[in-house]
Amino acid sequence: MIFSRLRHHLLFGSGLVTLLYLCLVAIAMPSREGPQIVLPQEASLLVLVGAVLLVLAQFTASVDRTGWRRLLPLLTLVPMSLGLLMGLGLTETQLVRHEVDRLTLPDGRLVMLTLEPGTTDTIFAVWSEEGWRWRPLFEGVTQVSYSEDGSFTENPALVVSRDGQHLLIRRGGLWTDCWRIGVASSPCLPDALRTPVTRSEWFDRSDRIAAFVGMDPARR
Structure with a gap:
């Protein structure tokens, strides 16, 4: 039960941090008209924090299970991480100064x-x-x-x-x-x-x- 709650908190934190980053990107959307907002370099660290929280959440889910079922959270971590990194990578290259x-x-x-x-x-x-x-x-x-x-x-x-x-x-x-x-x-x-x-x-x-x-x- 404790590990399950911890996993939910970690997943919520990962989603919240990622959403915060995407909101900052939307606010600082590049345009050719008027003054612009330029995100500080430290803003990209939010992406790393979100990814770390996601990994910790899946490892926590693995600890809370027994037998071969422990492998499932770790296996699902691969496509989840790839999807997250690809999406945020496209955001960084296409929308961020x-x-x-x-x-x-x-x-x-x-x-x-x-x-x-x-x-x-x-x-x-x-x-x-x-x-x-x-x-x-x-x-x-x-x-x-x-x-x-x-x-x-x-x-x-x-x-x-x-x-x-x-x-x-x-x-x-x-x-x-x-x-x-x-x-x-x-x-x-x-x-x-x-x-x-x-x-x-x-x-x-x-x-x-x-x-x-x-x-x-x-x-x-």
């Missing part, structure tokens, strides 16, 4: 680099703090950098140039984007909106940004 980096600009504005939802492309955006919400840093521009094949996406970060006039994105050991800091969007390079295709084009773009701002991205 992930914070990657943040810094304070010379004028005092706090900006954030995010990884946007998507499965085929790796898309980055830059946001400026507006109270407890965020809006695009550059007017009319949300997606500032992306990679169609996933190249040069490691360790993305925001960097301010030494003169405090330009905001750069460094990823994969290269400068991939350079923007003049201001109210309106103003890229440093004339072809900033065209995404390089080959590795040599990425390196060439990084070299031109490095020459423009006088800073080496410490290419690896």
Whole structure:
């Protein structure tokens, strides 16, 4: 009886935590209009907590049984866990913005680099703090950098140039984007909106940004 009640409490806790996470995702649903809510990175821990509670619930059910029936909760744990992880995985990739980096600009504005939802492309955006919400840093521009094949996406970060006039994105050991800091969007390079295709084009773009701002991205 005790184990049965404990299992019900664990299952209820797992469902409650998972529902809380889904509610947060719904509240922070990405859109292209108005200020946006960006979930903190810690929100993804709710998924882990829900999965752990589910596993504990099934192990508790196993202890409360005898003979071969003890295996049933453990066997059902496999499809339950897979279904939960697949569903939450799709939610994470399709509906959730992930914070990657943040810094304070010379004028005092706090900006954030995010990884946007998507499965085929790796898309980055830059946001400026507006109270407890965020809006695009550059007017009319949300997606500032992306990679169609996933190249040069490691360790993305925001960097301010030494003169405090330009905001750069460094990823994969290269400068991939350079923007003049201001109210309106103003890229440093004339072809900033065209995404390089080959590795040599990425390196060439990084070299031109490095020459423009006088800073080496410490290419690896």
